[in-house]
Amino acid sequence: MADGGNRPGPEAHLASNLLLVAETAGIYALDPDDMAEVAGRLNAGLPVLADLGLDTDAPLPVIAPGPVRALALTVSQACNMACTYCYAAGGSFGGPETRMTEATAFAAIDRLIGDAPPGGAVKIAFMGGEPMLARPLILASVRYAREHAAARAVQVGFSITTNGTLLTEADADFLAEQGFTVTVSLDGGRETNDRLRPMRGGAGSFERVANRLAPLLARADRIPLTARVTVTPKNINIRQVVGDLSSLGFSSVGVSPMLTSPTGDGALKPSDFSTLLDEMIATGEDWLAATEAQQPHAFSNLATAVQELHRGKARSHGCGAARDYLAVDASGRYSACHRFVNDPLGAMGDLDDGIDHAGRARFLAERRVEAQSECARCWARKLCGGGCHQEVLHVGRPACDYVRGWLDFALHAYGRLLVSRPDLFDA
Amino acid sequence: MKVKPVNQSAKSGPASPAYPQPVLGNPAATLMESGVGNCFPGLEFDLRQLDVRFFPGLVFAFPGITQNGPDGTQGAQLVYVNTGDDPIFLEDRKWIHDLANTLNGEQGGALGGGQWYLHWVEQGGNRIELYDNIIWQNTVTKTPYEGEIAWWIIRLIQIDPDPDFADLTIALTQRDENGQPSGHPVVLKGKRRAYLDDEGMIPDVYRPGELTASMCSPWTHDFRDCACQYWASNHPDVALGEVQDPQQLADHTDDLDAAQAVTFLDWMRRRSDPARDIAAQPTIELARPMRYDPYEINLHWEELDFVLQGQETSGTFKPDRExxxxxxxxxxxxxxxxxxxxxxxxxxxxxxxxxxxxxxxxxxxxxxxxxxxxxxxxxxxxxxxxxxxxxxxxxxxxxxxxxxxxxxxxxxxxxxxxxxxxxxxxxxxxxxxxxxxxxxxxxxxxxxxxxxxxxxxxxxxxxxxxxxxxxxxxxxxxxxxxxxxxxxxxxxxxxxxxxxxxxxxxxxxxxxxxxxxxxxxxxxxxxxxxxxxxxxxxxxxxxxxxxxxxxxxxxxxxxxxxxxxxxxxxxxxxxxxxxxxxxxxxxxxxxxxxxxxxxxxxxxxxxxxxxx
The missing domain is CATH 1.20.910 (Heme Oxygenase; Chain A)
Structure with missing residues (x-):
């Protein structure tokens, strides 16, 4: 199966009989008789696409970024928790704790909606810090956005990423009524979570979160709800973590490895990555088995990965940061995403002078995977898109073998599901 | 060796790979209504104004959102009702008689008092409300679409080729102080107005100035805030300069000739520039250093030349017609x-x-x-x-x-x-x-x-x-x-x-x-x-x-x-x-x-x- 040590080859990658074309993200089924020869040539670094009629000289077009369609409002640069690894350094992003004013939030919403084409759609994400510390601002912002978007026939969707500790019954009603997508940050079951995610006073947060989540879970049919797990060396037992959170009531659990933290505390080290990959694959096998048996399973990473492979969209960037998405902080400064708040590397203008579109274009041009020399010989470059901009700019790319190993596994899984569950995929 | 495409990217073929970024619809510049005079020569009116009279006997306006946000006055506002000078009421058709009776009767009378707005339009069994419904604390609030959206909806109304078939129903309501529709609606049955026939535009329907009423007009100083280089779409972009030097003549033409200069100049160029007669540039970016920005016209309008027959002229024109x-x-x-x-x-x-x-x-x-x-x-x-x-x-x-x-x-x-x-x-x-x-x-x-x-x-x-x-x-x-x-x-x-x-x-x-x-x-x-x-x-x-x-x-x-x-x-x-x-x-x-x-x-x- 996944060996993780597959030699990076620039042209294509073979996972059982599926050939992934690196440049286009197209996936082709090989004739079984040809597999050995193709594998041999790939391993020897020899070209294969020309013989298969799959080579193309046409480069993908570079498309200028359009209007920003999603905005993270950092409504509260403060947090009631004290997670050791947080990218926001206790919620304040290394600066003084501040809260966004209504004027700032409204101005940012005005610009987002004003730039959207009538009949289009925008998304607003409430981020922090802990956004629920700024509950009145969230309510006011949602109302304001609804009214202004409605008059222009712009659809507006909302999401919130919260630690869950401050949620009330009324909040859950509100989130359901307004169609929020809710992500709760949790790092595992009681024991794991309390070690990694203490309250500011040092007390564990799990009990509190579990109680607070009840109103949300009770509305799971109306609120798309996901648990998001930050994987550190202390909760690398992913299979266990996903199981624990699933038992708590989450139907969707996503994990993301922690590669960088402001304190250097809690980040995964190179020696952790093979364990990480083994855990991911073990959890993935669970998900595959459940899926093939038509049973639900919460592990969303693989569910997302196989659908992305099926789409086969060649990515020049790992995410929509700066292109479709910007964050705005309490002082009204735009940044490439919520992780770049207070970070000059991702500064994108401010509310007074407007979004720095030249800066966006420059950032996107510099961060294109095609411009990353170390990605040029990686078969997974157009699937991964070069990785998280913020992590790459601060710690480089320490986990590429892990990423390739995971994608190789996902390709195998995709191949299996094409046979066993073809109904999962659009034509 | 043979391969079979599996995922969506592969099925689209190696020569047409999936685009790396999503492309949302057509670029705005391909829409007729977003064109400016530069791109669509002959655009002398605002397309949207055609639809202020989309329904026989009624005249609408399409106000947008005020600077303070949606205050409930945006949308398709009824300006007035008039069956008298609308030539369609001279046509002898049943639905026109019925509509005239309605408009001249009790319902039309109601429309004469207070401010009315278009509430919904219905054609072929499809009804579109000109409101967006927002749920807020278990109650539904209606937010009126702004004028542009209202116009988009009206623009989509079709014309049935049978002139006797009245297939359009509309409703008008008034609004309370919160912009919520209130009172009894006035429902009218009729037909979308045709404003074009094989000969072009049907002229009798519109009053002079009506089709340009919404455009930037230099004499109202709207152009000061015009950020779209639209000001005004009917000014000359380029003009031929006055010719002083006979060497510049293109051919055997003489000084009385109306079109003797050969180089087109940017009409908006800074006249103080030493290079005042350099040729017009192909793009705004290239031209910008040499030309006035629209807002500057307030200060410099007297420097802009009159253009007669495509040529700038500084003298007083005297027709040579003794x-x-x-x-x-x-x-x-x-x-x-x-x-x-x-x-x-x-x-x-x-x-x-x-x-x-x-x-x-x-x-x-x-x-x-x-x-x-x-x-x-x-x-x-x-x-x-x-x-x-x-x-x-x-x-x-x-x-x-x-x-x-x-x-x-x-x-x-x-x-x-x-x-x-x-x-x-x-x-x-x-x-x-x-x-x-x-x-x-x-x-x-x-x-x-x-x-x-x-x-x-x-x-x-x-x-x-x-x-x-x-x-x-x-x-x-x-x-x-x-x-x-x-x-x-x-x-x-x-x-x-x-x-x-x-x-x-x-x-x-x-x-x-x-x-x-x-x-x-x-x-x-x-x-x-x-x-x-x-x-x-x-x-x-x-x-x-x-x-x-x-x-x-x-x-x-x-x-x-x-x-x-x-x-x-x-x-x-x-x-x-x-x-x-x-x-x-x-x-x-x-x-x-x-x-x-x-x-x-x-x-x-x-x-x-x-x-x-």
Missing amino acids: DLNEDPYPDLAALIHDLSHNLARFEFSLAMEYLYAFFSLRAPDDVSPEQERDWPGLTNDLRAARQLILSVAISEMTHLRWVNQTLWTLHDMHPGYGPYLPVVAPAPGVPGEDDEIRPSQLRIATQKVIGEFVEVERPGGDLDTEYAKMVHYMREHPGQFPPGLDQLAVRIDSDGLNHYQKFRDVLRILDPYSGCPDVYLRPLTEAAPDDPRAQPALALLDAIVAHLRSGYSAEAATAQSNAARLASQDEITTARDLMHQLYDAAEVLARDHDLGVPFFAHAGQYEAASRG
Whole structure:
């Protein structure tokens, strides 16, 4: 199966009989008789696409970024928790704790909606810090956005990423009524979570979160709800973590490895990555088995990965940061995403002078995977898109073998599901 | 080796990989309504204003969101109800009577008080509300769509081709102070207004200024805030400069010539710049350092030159028309005689002369690759020259119609001059050089012939003066003419300048080939009138003339009946279809047989018909 040590080859990658074309993200089924020869040539670094009629000289077009369609409002640069690894350094992003004013939030919403084409759609994400510390601002912002978007026939969707500790019954009603997508940050079951995610006073947060989540879970049919797990060396037992959170009531659990933290505390080290990959694959096998048996399973990473492979969209960037998405902080400064708040590397203008579109274009041009020399010989470059901009700019790319190993596994899984569950995929 | 595409990217084929970023619809610039004058020459009005009268009898406005946000006044506001001056209410149809009764009854009366808004429109079982529903704390709040969205919805309403079928229902409501619809709706049944027909826009529906009412207007200083370079779409982008230096003259033209400069200048350029006469730049970015930004016009408008006939002018314009000081015609009879015996026939003759010259030019498709290699640009030059000549020929045909329209209008107003007889026949001679009449003749488009065409159309020449005389007479004797009739003559006269410039362009375009006429000219000779190969074309021309005559007669009678109006439309449409057939026949004759259509072969027959 996944060996993780597959030699990076620039042209294509073979996972059982599926050939992934690196440049286009197209996936082709090989004739079984040809597999050995193709594998041999790939391993020897020899070209294969020309013989298969799959080579193309046409480069993908570079498309200028359009209007920003999603905005993270950092409504509260403060947090009631004290997670050791947080990218926001206790919620304040290394600066003084501040809260966004209504004027700032409204101005940012005005610009987002004003730039959207009538009949289009925008998304607003409430981020922090802990956004629920700024509950009145969230309510006011949602109302304001609804009214202004409605008059222009712009659809507006909302999401919130919260630690869950401050949620009330009324909040859950509100989130359901307004169609929020809710992500709760949790790092595992009681024991794991309390070690990694203490309250500011040092007390564990799990009990509190579990109680607070009840109103949300009770509305799971109306609120798309996901648990998001930050994987550190202390909760690398992913299979266990996903199981624990699933038992708590989450139907969707996503994990993301922690590669960088402001304190250097809690980040995964190179020696952790093979364990990480083994855990991911073990959890993935669970998900595959459940899926093939038509049973639900919460592990969303693989569910997302196989659908992305099926789409086969060649990515020049790992995410929509700066292109479709910007964050705005309490002082009204735009940044490439919520992780770049207070970070000059991702500064994108401010509310007074407007979004720095030249800066966006420059950032996107510099961060294109095609411009990353170390990605040029990686078969997974157009699937991964070069990785998280913020992590790459601060710690480089320490986990590429892990990423390739995971994608190789996902390709195998995709191949299996094409046979066993073809109904999962659009034509 | 064989492969089978599996995922969506692979299925789209290696040559058309999935785009790396999503592309959302068409770029805004491809939408007609987002165009500005620069991109869509001739955009002299705001498309959206057409729909302020989308429903018969009602006039709407489409206000957007105020600076303080949606205050509930945005959307499709009813401005007023009026069945009196809306010409559709003259039509005899059941739904129009019903609508008029409703609007003049209790419901229409209700619309007279307070502010009403369009609430929903319904067509073919589909109802669209002009509100967005927001759920807030278990209650539904209605937010009115702003004017632009309301217009988008209205724009999508279709017109059923059956004029008797009223398929559109609309409802209007008032609003409370929170912008929520309140009270009983007024529901009206009718039909979407057509504002175009085969002839173009239907003019009677709109008041003067209505179609431009929403546009930036320099005199209201709106343009100060105009960030879209739209200000104002009807200012000249480029103009020809005044010529001081004779060395700059393009050809043999003289100082009195209206179009003597050759370089287009940016009209918005900074006049203080040392390089004040540098050529206009192709993009705003390149031009920006040299030109005023729109907001600066407030301070510098006096520096911008007046532009007359495409050319900047700093002096006071004095028309060189001393002969106009006395009455050009002794009486109206002389004017009518001039129209029917000279002008209509001149237009016919010139149209034929230009068409003949047009068919004598090789078609762009006939140019072989070798010829294009030896004469780079030949294909495009031929395409341009042919297009220019054909456009002038068509314009002369339009003039023929306008002269006839002037005639039937005058005969209708002054029955003492007898009944109107359509004049669709050539003149034996047309104005030529030095105001001499030369015989009408069909000639191929040599440089000499094109040069003569330039002379015919020259401003101040005989033909130009004819129409100037007529305008002068009409304005001196307003009682003898219906208001506005002089505008037709003005339009013919000002088209003349256009023709003149187009033929000068043709001269310039074909100049490089003048030493080798074979390269661009067909060895065309005029077919004998009895040549069997020319008979199909001649038969078509006969039919066109006949249909134009009966079409003009019917149109002259349209004031009396709708039936006549329909008949005239049919005749003109038939004539147009035949013109396309004639075009094809003449092209075949010229291309395959080197023969030109003897357009004047049946002149006597056309002449006889025009004399009744």
